[in-house]
Amino acid sequence: MIIAIDGPAGAGKSTISKRVARQLNFQYIDTGAMYRGITLKCLRLGIQPDQVSEKLTDLQTEIQLDGEKIFLDGKDVSQEIRSIEVSQSVSAYSAIPAVRLFLVDLQRAMAINQNILVDGRDIGTYVFPKAELKVFLTADVEIRAKRRFLEMQEKGDVVSFEEIVSNIETRDRIDSQREMAPLKKADDAIEVDTSSMNIAEVVEHILFLVTSKQGEGMNH
Ligand code: DC
Numbered sequence: 001m002i003i004a005i006d007g008p009a010g011a012g013k014s015t016i017s018k019r020v021a022r023q024l025n026f027q028y029i030d031t032g033a034m035y036r037g038i039t040l041k042c043l044r045l046g047i048q049p050d051q052v053s054e055k056l057t058d059l060q061t062e063i064q065l066d067g068e069k070i071f072l073d074g075k076d077v078s079q080e081i082r083s084i085e086v087s088q089s090v091s092a093y094s095a096i097p098a099v100r101l102f103l104v105d106l107q108r109a110m111a112i113n114q115n116i117l118v119d120g121r122d123i124g125t126y127v128f129p130k131a132e133l134k135v136f137l138t139a140d141v142e143i144r145a146k147r148r149f150l151e152m153q154e155k156g157d158v159v160s161f162e163e164i165v166s167n168i169e170t171r172d173r174i175d176s177q178r179e180m181a182p183l184k185k186a187d188d189a190i191e192v193d194t195s196s197m198n199i200a201e202v203v204e205h206i207l208f209l210v211t212s213k214q215g216e217g218m219n220h
Helices: 013-024 031-045 049-059 084-094 097-110 123-127 141-155 161-177 199-219
Strands: 002-006 027-030 063-066 069-072 116-120 133-138 190-193
Touching: 002 013, 002 123, 013 027, 013 031, 013 116, 013 199, 027 031, 027 063, 027 097, 031 049, 031 063, 031 069, 031 084, 031 097, 031 116, 049 084, 049 097, 063 097, 084 097, 084 161, 097 123, 116 123, 123 133, 133 199, 141 161, 190 199
Parallel strands: 002 116, 002 133, 027 116, 133 190
Antiparallel strands: 063 069
């Protein structure tokens, strides 16, 4: 079974997805982490978004997901990819078709013979259009920014609330306006607005949707 969870920045996708995947014993695939990994590598090497297409093959990038960790060329970069620098650049690199094709191939290969829960922007529309369950998670922008702000404060990162609001708004704009596989709710996705829900409630609701889908499958 494939569960696709899409939605804008800061809607709580990864927090919710990790918990739901754990409960169901599904493999969790954080596609945002993969785009962040490529971005981190390009930033370190000084490769601009408009240069990445021609350099991608030479870069020989290896990206591996292991549970909730991400390894870039064999090194654990789970912390580094969450920095504000990466967050500010990731949408520009993600809009490059060569980057997307490279990562989408990896994502599809990960789905073979496994129950997976995948979160991202284009999972239900492009990567796995036949996913059995598609959820589109949203929340008001102020609420998304507040959650992200608290999360970063807890980690000890120094960023202002305004910087986070602006980062979220800019990313949503670039992610939904790009030409290839933009952020968009799939026609058959179930929209869940989490503005007034807590984490446990959202997890519970998605588990309920999974059970309903599994029940539907049995009746066919
Ligand atoms: O989910 P996230 O905030 O970690 O994602 C970081 C960026 O990666 C997001 O702003 C756009 C890009 N992304 C994408 O283009 N397609 C995906 N399936 C997942 C993420």
